[in-house]
Amino acid sequence: MNKITKIGVTALCGSLATIASAQAGEMTATGSATMTYVSLGGDGGQTTGNPLGMASGLTFAGSGELDGGQTFTVTFGHSDKNTYDASSVVLTTNSLGTFNFSQAGGGNGIGGYDDNVPTAWEETSGTAVTVGADMAKGVGSSMNIEWTSPSFMGSNLQLAYAPQNDGVKVNDKAGSATNATKHEAWDAVLDINTAGDNYMPNIFVGYSHSKQDAGGGTGKEAETEDHEEGTAGIVWTLGPVKAGFQRTIEYPGNQTAAELQYYANTFFGVSFNVSDDLSISYGKAKYKKGFVDSNENPTREIEADSIQIAYTMGGASVKIAQTDVDNAQYVTGTANDYEGTTVALSLAF
Numbered sequence: 001m002n003k004i005t006k007i008g009v010t011a012l013c014g015s016l017a018t019i020a021s022a023q024a025g026e027m028t029a030t031g032s033a034t035m036t037y038v039s040l041g042g043d044g045g046q047t048t049g050n051p052l053g054m055a056s057g058l059t060f061a062g063s064g065e066l067d068g069g070q071t072f073t074v075t076f077g078h079s080d081k082n083t084y085d086a087s088s089v090v091l092t093t094n095s096l097g098t099f100n101f102s103q104a105g106g107g108n109g110i111g112g113y114d115d116n117v118p119t120a121w122e123e124t125s126g127t128a129v130t131v132g133a134d135m136a137k138g139v140g141s142s143m144n145i146e147w148t149s150p151s152f153m154g155s156n157l158q159l160a161y162a163p164q165n166d167g168v169k170v171n172d173k174a175g176s177a178t179n180a181t182k183h184e185a186w187d188a189v190l191d192i193n194t195a196g197d198n199y200m201p202n203i204f205v206g207y208s209h210s211k212q213d214a215g216g217g218t219g220k221e222a223e224t225e226d227h228e229e230g231t232a233g234i235v236w237t238l239g240p241v242k243a244g245f246q247r248t249i250e251y252p253g254n255q256t257a258a259e260l261q262y263y264a265n266t267f268f269g270v271s272f273n274v275s276d277d278l279s280i281s282y283g284k285a286k287y288k289k290g291f292v293d294s295n296e297n298p299t300r301e302i303e304a305d306s307i308q309i310a311y312t313m314g315g316a317s318v319k320i321a322q323t324d325v326d327n328a329q330y331v332t333g334t335a336n337d338y339e340g341t342t343v344a345l346s347l348a349f
Helices: 002-022 109-113
Strands: 026-041 052-065 071-079 083-092 098-103 143-148 156-162 182-193 202-212 227-238 241-251 260-273 278-291 300-313 316-326 338-348
Touching: 109 182, 109 202, 109 227
Parallel strands: none
Antiparallel strands: 026 052, 026 338, 052 071, 071 083, 083 098, 098 143, 143 156, 156 182, 182 202, 202 227, 227 241, 241 260, 260 278, 278 300, 300 316, 316 338
């Protein structure tokens, strides 16, 4: 009996030691709930149905410190209705920069720079009105690892790599499908932000390259080249006013006459902080879709603009957006001209 007791006490002590070690860091939970009202219209005949909507989200973050002062953060996101969204593991070193292992969070590489012009609330394509445009994402939507250099006067270099750019969230000890169109890929972003000088702009430029297999057949027109994406933008801050301009380009690598040749997006945005709690903005975007043979398939273009206002009251904020879209989803004609108003009340905890 004494031996059994000793074994039990020893096992308990071992368990307590393990728990104490595991709890050396911290775990926090944050969340939000957003209630919306939408009113849709336009020549396209959008129907609102029930205009009331709601979304909620939870984020769990654990952090700790390694020997030598290096820190790590583990984040798990759960989007609306407790659906698992994405996770990341971030290691911040003393002098070698930051390493971010991301499970398709969308923010690594040029995915974090798909539309970075100033707004009071959302991107022009992020309100309740359908836009249907293609955005430059790079490796951000796939399992990837990113290195961010140490900051120098607020500026840094970001390099992200995905063994297969297939947009799949892969579980541990598993792999994704092997028949993806895009394979090994990498992104590079240079973000120049002169800290502390209110009259110097934030300039960023990025490039993404994904390998693709040839498309079969004979002759150059039947081949498929590698997938390339790029972005460049500037955001200027002058007191309470921010103004930004950005261009993105995407070449899927298609070569046959009837196929898509490129996507080209142009963004402009200006915001004004009326006070610490109140801000307003105007944003305009053009999304072009071009084909290899422009005579057979003329270039198609979406135009969208959005006026927004946001007011914050502690942990609550009220946001309103009036958005107009012409030729949504790259389809010309008044049947695809939309407009709408979105009103949101967001609570953060």
